[in-house]
Amino acid sequence: MTSADEPTRLPRRQLGRFLREAREGQGLSLERVSHLMELSKTALHRIETGGVKKPRIRDVQRLCELYELTSSDIDRAVELTKQAQVASWYTAFGGLYSDTTFNMYVGLAAAARQLIAYHEIVLGLVQTADYARATISAFYHDRDAEEIDRRVEFRLRRQTIITRKADPVKLELLLHESALHRVVGGPRVMATQLHHLAEVSKLPNVSLRIHPFTAGCSWGVLHGPFVLLDFGIDSKGRQVEPPLIYFEGNGKPDLYLEHADDIRRYHEMASAIRRTALDETHTRDLLRRVARSYVT
Template identity: 75%
Template structure:
């Protein structure tokens, strides 16, 4: 975990993940790619796993050129390499990383082993297409229908990390009761969404619990939505440190890696968990409120 006087690992982890995926997509072995850009295999491995503290821009550009990365994504990769040098770095990513081919949060969730999320609307990973479409079309109200549908399709594709049969991500979702009543898209869409939550909560890798109005404020504060991302060992690569993600809601997203910050959000999640309904009571409530939306 990074301390206050060390550069963040997050930008170099994201950069390494991006370069690894680009290499795989072009069919290069690590040996061959390293040889063609005049790096050792060990050096390229360290770049791809986020283990290099001082990245050389010329190496990043050479790798992007080898993998035929677009100029726009090459610029984003170079910017990440520069950000990796910043001390006490609290990520505030905005439009620079909003492109679907280079999205920070999408890449992180795809490589996570466990997500602990608290939300006050339905989390994107468990949204129905209609619920997602209603949210996305409201936020991107100037976008074309084709663009809206593309965004919905991308959101639904991301959900496979939860529903896939082989090694799915473990999801613990703590959802505030207000999300069950906040009207998104109309009664029919809300009813279908809540029924979907009740069904998906039966998956062995999913724990879904409602935090009811009667529980008040956890630890005496309104903390807002958050996601804790935990990274376990994948193949033989060492674990990455956990981090906390706070959605920007129109402003830059925030990522926190500091030990104290991650610990604080684990404590908040624990406090919510202690006063949340159990999983059976949650499913009963979801189905009951779903019926109320259609009567």
């Protein structure tokens, strides 16, 4: 559990994963790197698993150089190291992590075993190309077409975590009915998007349910979108990583909560939404019915 005076674990876990993947990418063993770095194997393992509360920038830089990483990747690793030393009950990231080449949420979602998401527009992981282009173009309205294309391509590539055949991420999407009526990109874009949702919902690892207007406010408040990330358990029944709650910043720094009380509260909130959501069959019926209304 992360207390107010304890450095948050999130950036050091991400730093550890980043360094471990870089080491494995070079085909180097823990034993070989510990010898070259003059660090014990245990110390290196603790860095890679986020067990070092305040990793040293010097050690991280040396590891990055050993793995022949680019200067920009070294800068990112150093920034994570600095973030790991910040005492806070939450972690807010922006700027650096808005870069599509190193987006923290993308890495977290890909590493998760299950995502439980409540959204009021269509979640990026299940957007069509045209819907994605409309939302990205509106947000990055001052960027050129080439950058918009690159961001759309990146978003679509991310979707493979739920569509891949080998060990896909489990996705439970609780989508507010307003997302069906908020016109993004025009009627035809919406019709295609809603038909796409109906098809995606048939995947064995995907559960999609609409939270209708008639359900009101589940907790008596408008709580806004959130994503719960669960990383599963290992062969010994231990958590691979503690679960997280993610809130997209929408122009402000993204926010991550990792305190056990916050995790419990948002699981309860998801349960409250789930209890008043349409079942999967009625959800598909509604999606197709609204889709038809856009093209008639």
